[in-house]
Amino acid sequence: MMRAKLILSVLTLLFISLTAYAQSEQTQEVKASLNSGSLESQFDYMYKKSFRWTDPKTGLRYKTIKVNDLFKFKGNVLDSLKNAKAKYSEANATIATQRQEIESLKADLGKTNEDLTSVSEEKDSIRFLGIPMSKAGYNTILWSIIAGLSVFLAIFIGRFKRSNAVTIQARNDKAEIEEEYESHRQRSLEREQKLRRELQDEINKQKYTKQDAKKGAK
Numbered sequence: 001m002m003r004a005k006l007i008l009s010v011l012t013l014l015f016i017s018l019t020a021y022a023q024s025e026q027t028q029e030v031k032a033s034l035n036s037g038s039l040e041s042q043f044d045y046m047y048k049k050s051f052r053w054t055d056p057k058t059g060l061r062y063k064t065i066k067v068n069d070l071f072k073f074k075g076n077v078l079d080s081l082k083n084a085k086a087k088y089s090e091a092n093a094t095i096a097t098q099r100q101e102i103e104s105l106k107a108d109l110g111k112t113n114e115d116l117t118s119v120s121e122e123k124d125s126i127r128f129l130g131i132p133m134s135k136a137g138y139n140t141i142l143w144s145i146i147a148g149l150s151v152f153l154a155i156f157i158g159r160f161k162r163s164n165a166v167t168i169q170a171r172n173d174k175a176e177i178e179e180e181y182e183s184h185r186q187r188s189l190e191r192e193q194k195l196r197r198e199l200q201d202e203i204n205k206q207k208y209t210k211q212d213a214k215k216g217a218k
Contacts, residue, residue: 034072039080046073 034042050063 034069034076039073039077042073042076046070 033045037045046065046069047063049069050065053062053064054060055062
């Protein structure tokens, strides 16, 4: 009894497996045809559907393919080549368009960089006496002018101090000369007055002497 059940189970599983395999083969045949699928699958389909033939003389085996299937496959190959060429041309056109866009973007990028450089230069530049120059150049010129003016001011102050010292010395010398002159003039005046008094005294003395002489003569 158990043996009969086991045999029945094995037969049932075998039947199910064969049925599934047959359905799979039918599904593959439905999927594989000359109307759809890749060229490789169409070739495999055409090869499987071809008839076997063996040459009785040579013993070589051949595959006979239907002419309609062969021309159908040829048409599919030509269509595939045509589609491939169309896609290739489309790809080349797309590449050319993308190259033009890239060149345009490069040109725009170059112009943008130039504008950015110009803006940066304008930002970092300043106009001095109507002449545009960089801030570094402006600072150099400005500090050079300041340094030159500082040197000129130092020279001017030095010369002024020397001139002032000379002026003060000249004033002192003039004051001394004037003082000496005044002293000399005063002494000369005193000597002159003294001489005048002495001269007057001498005149008076001579006058009195003459008067006394006249009186004695009388």
